Amino acid sequence: MKKKYMNIREMLRRFSDFTELYQVKLDAIPVVKELIALILGLKLNFETAWAIREKNYKGTTLSKKNKKDKVAEQLGRVNQLIYNYCIKINNLDDLPNFKGSKITYAQYGDERLISRLALTIDYCEGLGEKLVDTGVTEDMLTELKSLTEAYKTLIPKPKELQSISKIANNELGTISLEIINILRYRLDRVMKSMFELDDPELYKAYVEARDIEKVGYKKIAITGHILDKQTKQPVAQAHILIPEANIDHQCTGGKGGFRIPSVEPGTFNMRVEAVTYKSISMQLVHRYGETNVLEIEMEAEESQ
Known part of the structure; x- marks a missing residue:
């Protein structure tokens, strides 16, 4: 009911x-x-x-x-x-x-x-x-x-x-x-x-x-890929962190893909981290019933 x-x-x-x-x-x-x-x-x-x-x-x-x-x-x-x-x-x-x-x-x-x-x-x-x-x-x-x-x-x-x-x-x-x-x-x-x-x-x-x-009817809240900016290859074991939503999502897909099923509507500070890569910070605006599709490219630390 x-x-x-x-x-x-x-x-x-x-x-x-x-x-x-x-x-x-x-x-x-x-x-x-x-x-x-x-x-x-x-x-x-x-x-x-x-x-x-x-x-x-x-x-x-x-x-x-x-x-x-x-x-x-x-x-x-x-x-x-x-x-x-x-x-x-x-x-x-x-x-x-x-x-x-x-x-x-x-x-x-x-x-x-x-x-x-x-x-x-x-x-x-x-x-x-x-x-x-x-x-x-x-x-x-x-x-x-x-x-x-x-x-x-x-x-x-x-x-x-x-x-x-x-x-x-x-x-x-x-x-x-x-x-x-x-x-x-x-x-x-x-x-x-x-x-x-x-x-x-x-x-x-x-x-x-x-x-x-x-x-x-549940939609995936956040989905996408995390790739190396130069090689376009998947970034292994990247983490998506959304502290306000208590999310620490580890990307285990072989192709760099990720799917986060549930996030309450709102505006969040999101950070993407991976070993040997520079962290990326961004603002995520998630609306009820929508799916945020993110294609993220990370820059390797050695390229600096």
Whole structure:
């Protein structure tokens, strides 16, 4: 579920960066400004639905589990005393109702556990003054009742939260479709007619920003070759270092080729090193979904 609509979210992030970078030029054309405002407004709605869907509801589920464990433990303690009491007074008919342990009760479904709790509480209350003969104290019974009521309040929560998450997921689908339709059938055409020829740099940036990658389709982040500047032969055992991304990639290919599969989007300082060669430093700009192709030529130290 997490991956679904992630491509739309990443596109909206790039699109937002693009509109901020070229805001003056884009705002100068009313129809472009209007369409962009529509998309950015939908982006806010998208992020709201995304936050609801991705919200960590484990805390509530964990609270329920903890409460269930406590209920099961207390029920097991009380039922064990009643079970022993039934044997003592030779009440064999009621024995099956009180046979069980904490582990058994913790595995019960909600309805079955609530039913078993109600049976035990009713039985205890029905004993009246004879309750003391079972070994079950008033405090133990009061705690069992309290735990039961607390557990009941948590039972509907997970289902309610699942419903909220489902609604948010459907909302993401609706918003995504609306955004795609605005881009495909309106803004794409306007941007092409206004900027493809008159401002190709802006238009190229727009195309890159609004591109929607398929989630799960992984492109190689960086690829290329490292060759000797003079001989054009592969440089053996060269290292590509990108400290900010914790990358130290050793080129082992016989032809000097290299492939780095994953790099987060951003601007990085990259260094290429090899024994007997002068190091090379460069700035790498990596965008989401793109593959940087680098053909690097290294100069041997002895050539200086």
